[in-house]
Structure formats: C-alpha cells, structure tokens
Amino acid sequence: MIATVVGTGLIGGSLALSLKKLGIAEQIIGVESNSENADIAVELGLVEETTTLEKAMERSTLIVLAIPVNAIPMVAVKALNRVTDRQVVIDMGSTKGELCEVISQHPRRSRFVATHPMWGTEYSGPRAAVDDGFSGRTVVICEKERSAPDALQMVEDMYRALEMPIKYMEAEEHDVHAAYVSHISHITSFALALTVLEKELEEDHILDLAGGGFESTVRLAKSSPAMWTPIFMQNKYNVLDVLREHIHQLQVLRRMIEKDDVAGLTKAMQKANEIRRIIH
Amino acid sequence: MIATVVGTGLIGGSLALSLKKLGIAEQIIGVESNSENADIAVELGLVEETTTLEKAMERSTLIVLAIPVNAIPMVAVKALNRVTDRQVVIDMGSTKGELCEVISQHPRRSRFVATHPMWGTEYSGPRAAVDDGFSGRTVVICEKERSAPDALQMVEDMYRALEMPIKYMEAEEHDVHAAYVSHISHITSFALALTVLEKELEEDHILDLAGGGFESTVRLAKSSPAMWTPIFMQNKYNVLDVLREHIHQLQVLRRMIEKDDVAGLTKAMQKANEIRRIIH
Numbered sequence: 001m002i003a004t005v006v007g008t009g010l011i012g013g014s015l016a017l018s019l020k021k022l023g024i025a026e027q028i029i030g031v032e033s034n035s036e037n038a039d040i041a042v043e044l045g046l047v048e049e050t051t052t053l054e055k056a057m058e059r060s061t062l063i064v065l066a067i068p069v070n071a072i073p074m075v076a077v078k079a080l081n082r083v084t085d086r087q088v089v090i091d092m093g094s095t096k097g098e099l100c101e102v103i104s105q106h107p108r109r110s111r112f113v114a115t116h117p118m119w120g121t122e123y124s125g126p127r128a129a130v131d132d133g134f135s136g137r138t139v140v141i142c143e144k145e146r147s148a149p150d151a152l153q154m155v156e157d158m159y160r161a162l163e164m165p166i167k168y169m170e171a172e173e174h175d176v177h178a179a180y181v182s183h184i185s186h187i188t189s190f191a192l193a194l195t196v197l198e199k200e201l202e203e204d205h206i207l208d209l210a211g212g213g214f215e216s217t218v219r220l221a222k223s224s225p226a227m228w229t230p231i232f233m234q235n236k237y238n239v240l241d242v243l244r245e246h247i248h249q250l251q252v253l254r255r256m257i258e259k260d261d262v263a264g265l266t267k268a269m270q271k272a273n274e275i276r277r278i279i280h
Numbered sequence: 281m282i283a284t285v286v287g288t289g290l291i292g293g294s295l296a297l298s299l300k301k302l303g304i305a306e307q308i309i310g311v312e313s314n315s316e317n318a319d320i321a322v323e324l325g326l327v328e329e330t331t332t333l334e335k336a337m338e339r340s341t342l343i344v345l346a347i348p349v350n351a352i353p354m355v356a357v358k359a360l361n362r363v364t365d366r367q368v369v370i371d372m373g374s375t376k377g378e379l380c381e382v383i384s385q386h387p388r389r390s391r392f393v394a395t396h397p398m399w400g401t402e403y404s405g406p407r408a409a410v411d412d413g414f415s416g417r418t419v420v421i422c423e424k425e426r427s428a429p430d431a432l433q434m435v436e437d438m439y440r441a442l443e444m445p446i447k448y449m450e451a452e453e454h455d456v457h458a459a460y461v462s463h464i465s466h467i468t469s470f471a472l473a474l475t476v477l478e479k480e481l482e483e484d485h486i487l488d489l490a491g492g493g494f495e496s497t498v499r500l501a502k503s504s505p506a507m508w509t510p511i512f513m514q515n516k517y518n519v520l521d522v523l524r525e526h527i528h529q530l531q532v533l534r535r536m537i538e539k540d541d542v543a544g545l546t547k548a549m550q551k552a553n554e555i556r557r558i559i560h
Contacts, residue, residue: 118490177489180485184472184476188471188497191468192468192526194548194551195464195529197554198529200457200460203558206460206558208398209457213499214461214462219493222555225545232545233545242475243530244534246475249471249474253470262513265513271477273473273501275476275502
C-alpha cells in the first residue's frame with residue numbers, strides 16, 4: 001500500500017522507516033510544514049516525496065498524523081473531510097481527550113483510529129528517526145468501538161507487524177495514565193535540568209560528575225518544547241494533579257531530611273523501591 | 281599486592297573484580313559485616329576470603345572502604361590507628377565533609393586518600409558487582425595535599441589503570457557539587473516512584489505505558505535505602521538547598537501550565553534544553 005505520514009519527525013519518520021523495512025508500505029508520501037525538514041526527510045529516504053495533505057490523500061490507503069498534539073485535531077478533521085471508505089486515518093499523539101472530542105460528531109469518524117505508541121526519544125526532527133524504535137513497546141488504541149471494524153483491523157495488523165502489544169482504553173482514561181507514567185517524567189526532568197543549570201555554575205563539574213545517575217534522570221530534558229508544551233497544555237488537569245502530588249512527595253522527603261528523620265526516610269525509600277516489582 | 285576491600289557490595293565488589301582483572305592486585309581480602317553477603321562475595325570470586333579488618337590489615341598494602349557513608353569515618357579512624365607507612369587507606373564514599381573532618385587531626389592522616397568514583401547502579405550487594413563499571417568515569421580525590429605523596433601516587437596510579445579521569449577538590453566543594461549533580465537525581469527519582477505508586481493504582485498500566493520515558497527517570501528509585509539515607513543525612517544542608525530550588529522550579533512550571541502560559545513554558549523548556557550542551 002501507499003501510506004502518507006503527516007509530520008516527518010522522530011515519530012512519523014520512524015514509522016515510515018519501519019513500514020518500509022517490514023514491507024507494509026511500498027511507498028511513503030510525506031506531508032511536512034517545515035520545508036527544511038521536508039528536504040531532509042526525502043534525503044534520508046524516510047519518504048519518497050513530500051506534497052500537500054490533499055494531494056497525498058488522493059493516492060494513500062493509510063494517513064498517519066505524527067505532528068504535535070495541538071495540531072492533530074484540526075488536521076484530523078481536514079483528513080476526515082476527504083477520507084473514503086477505503087482509507088484509514090490514524091494519529092500517534094500523546095493525548096487523546098481533545099482529539100476524540102473534536103472528531104466525535106464527524107460523519108466519517110469511523111475511518112479514524114486514535115493510537116498512541118508508547119515510544120519516543122529525547123531527540124526530534126527527521127534525523128532522529130530510527131527503524132526499530134517501536135518493537136516491543138505498547139501501543140494504546142482509544143475508543144476502538146468508534147472505528148469501523150476494517151479500519152481498526154488494518155491498524156491492529158500494522159501494530160502487530162511492528163511487534164507492539166495493543167491495549168485498549170477510553171480517551172479520558174488514556175490521558176490520566178499518560179500523565180502519571182509519561183508526562184510527569186518529562187516535567188521532572190525539565191525541572192531537574194533547570195535546577196542544576198541554576199545551581200551548578202561550574203558547568204565543567206556537571207559533565208565530570210554526571211556519572212552519579214544524573215544522565216539518565218535528566219535525559220528527557222533534551223526533549224522538544226514544540227512537542228511537549230502542547231502535550232502539557234492539552235492534558236492540563238491530569239498533569240496539574242500529578243504534579244501537585246509529586247511536589248508534595250518532594251516536600252515530605254525534604255522535611256524528613258531537615259528533621260533528621262532517618263527512619264521515615266528509609267521507610268519512604270523502601271516504599272519507592274516497590275517500583276522494582278513493576279519496572280524490572 | 282594484596283588489597284582489602286571493606287564492604288563487598290556493588291562498589292567494593294566491582295573494584296575487587298577490576299583490580300584483579302587488571303592485575304593490580306593478586307589477592308583481595310574482604311571485610312564484610314553481613315555474613316550472608318560475605319559468603320556470596322567469596323562464592324562469586326569477588327574476594328578470596330573474608331576476615332576482620334585487623335587481620336586483613338596485617339597482610340594488605342591497600343585498604344579500601346566501600347561501605348555506607350555513615351560508617352566510613354569510624355572505620356577510617358580504626359584503620360588509621362593501625363596503618364603503617366607502607367600501607368594506604370582509601371574510601372569510595374559519596375560524601376566527604378564529615379569524613380575529612382573526623383580524620384583531620386589523626387596523626388596518620390597522610391596515609392589516607394579520600395576518593396569518590398562517580399559511578400554506581402541502582403543495584404546493591406555483591407551480586408551487583410561488575411568488572412568494568414568504573415572505566416571512563418571521573419573520580420574525585422579530595423584534600424590531596426593532606427595525603428602523603430607516595431600514598432596519593434599509588435591511588436592515582438590505580439585509578440589511571442582503571443581508565444578514570446581524576447579531578448581534585450576540597451571536601452566541602454565536593455559535597456556541594458555531588459548534591460547538585462548526583463544526590464538530587466536520586467531524590468527526584470525516589471519522589472517520582474512514590475508519586476506514581478500513589479496516583480497510579482492500576483499497576484499494569486505503569487508497566488504497559490512505561491515506554492514514555494518513565495523507566496530512565498525512575499530507575500534510580502530502585503537504589504538501596506541503606507546506602508542513600510546516610511548520603512542525604514551527611515550532605516544534609518547541600519541537599520536541602522538544591523531540593524528547595526528543585527521544588528521551586530517544579531512550582532514555576534506548574535503555575536505556567538495552570539495559567540496557560542505557553543510562551544513561558546516553551547521558554548523554560550528551551551532553557552532546560554541547554555543541558556544538551558553539557559550532557560551529550
């Protein structure tokens with residue numbers, strides 16, 4: 001089949017490479033608003049050509065939206081406005097509530113499948129694309145009963161070929177869990193980078209001493225603001241809620257250190273260690 | 281030479297393996313207060329035998345303290361009480377202020393070299409030991425002018441053989457930088473694990489959705505409370521200081537999300553991105 005990838009950055013570019021590697025798509029058309037990135041995507045072979053959404057849709061079976069989450073709902077509506085019964089539109093965004101609400105009354109809603117592959121790196125743009133990122137990661141499909149059976153089937157087949165276990169959730173439910181497990185990690189990492197850049201004025205020391213666990217904790221702070229600002233804004237209430245809890249936990253730990261509460265601190269860390277049960 | 285490693289866990293065990301692999305020590309004697317771990321250390325070949333500090337010192341050229349930082353100062357004093365001019369005692373702890381103060385007036389202070397290799401993992405105990413962890417990581421040597429030239433030389437030679445770049449700092453200076461770059465990362469990670477364990481009651485979802493950056497950010501929350509509680513307590517004022525700043529940064533980000541301050545949020549993340557310059 002021919003697939004169109006709207007947004008030829010980290011996620012869209014990686015999907016394009018994977019679809020071609022696995023022989024799922026013979027040809028990938030790119031739609032990319034940044035002309036420099038469009039050229040790079042063609043140069044790197046992520047896509048064969050780039051064009052407009054309208055022209056790309058004339059020739060594509062699958063249309064994939066891999067753009068920042070604030071741009072997805074409107075492009076989703078535009079794609080649904082011209083989708084046929086033989087075409088499927090999907091998104092790969094990190095929030096689902098607003099998107100699913102915006103398209104909920106669209107007469108062609110059933111041609112859309114809302115998906116969130118739980119993979120990414122701290123890098124962005126076409127040069128960040130890799131052909132084996134998704135394998136083994138979970139993909140969440142939201143509101144599956146709102147998608148036509150054949151559309152859902154095509155998307156499930158694609159993700160299974162990518163070796164991704166599929167979980168089904170409602171859109172609101174997805175956004176709550178994404179806030180807890182993914183979005184909060186990025187905020188802590190951004191805040192940690194800001195803290196260290198603020199406090200550690202001798203930058204050489206950051207580099208020299210970073211062996212002590214700093215690198216893995218701060219890695220996500222390299223992530224793209226263009227991608228993450230819209231995610232935090234679209235998932236605002238869930239993010240605010242989990243962030244309140246996180247600040248509270250830090251304040252409790254800080255108070256225990258201040259009061260020399262060794263027993264309390266040990267107990268809290270032992271509780272935190274329970275994450276071992278879940279993340280091996 | 282014969283070396284004694286006091287504490288045959290992650291750090292001491294890894295050093296023992298490295299010293300043998302590189303042919304720096306022909307024999308390693310272990311001193312280990314936990315008899316179960318002592319047996320495992322012998323079984324795994326980290327050390328040839330275990331015995332008391334007193335007996336081990338009778339036969340060793342190098343005595344390495346690789347125990348929790350609250351235990352280091354007293355054992356350092358005991359080792360210095362019986363050290364000869366042909367022996368060297370070092371520690372590998374993550375804080376230096378209290379240790380250097382405690383031993384500062386000891387008549388044999390010059391036989392001690394205070395070191396902090398900037399490496400570790402979230403695992404602990406003898407089974408966590410690996411033979412190639414230290415290579416390429418920085419080691420900090422504190423108060424080098426307080427160590428005898430031959431003692432310093434022996435330790436520098438050892439760390440160079442381990443391929444570790446050496447940085448020199450005062451003890452108080454080390455503790456400030458260690459708080460900023462290493463200790464705060466561990467606290468954020470512990471707090472993140474507590475946050476998610478508190479908020480995410482459906483544990484299956486943590487595991488399924490953890491691809492979104494959560495794993496690397498929460499990894500350090502698996503770290504040993506027995507090792508980290510004493511570090512936070514010994515470096516209390518620096519840790520409280522950097523933790524105050526970190527909570528402040530999180531509150532600022534939270535306020536921006538609450539107020540829909542997209543421009544402010546973007547700017548803050550762009551600033552956080554500057555960590556790319558330092559940590560590649």
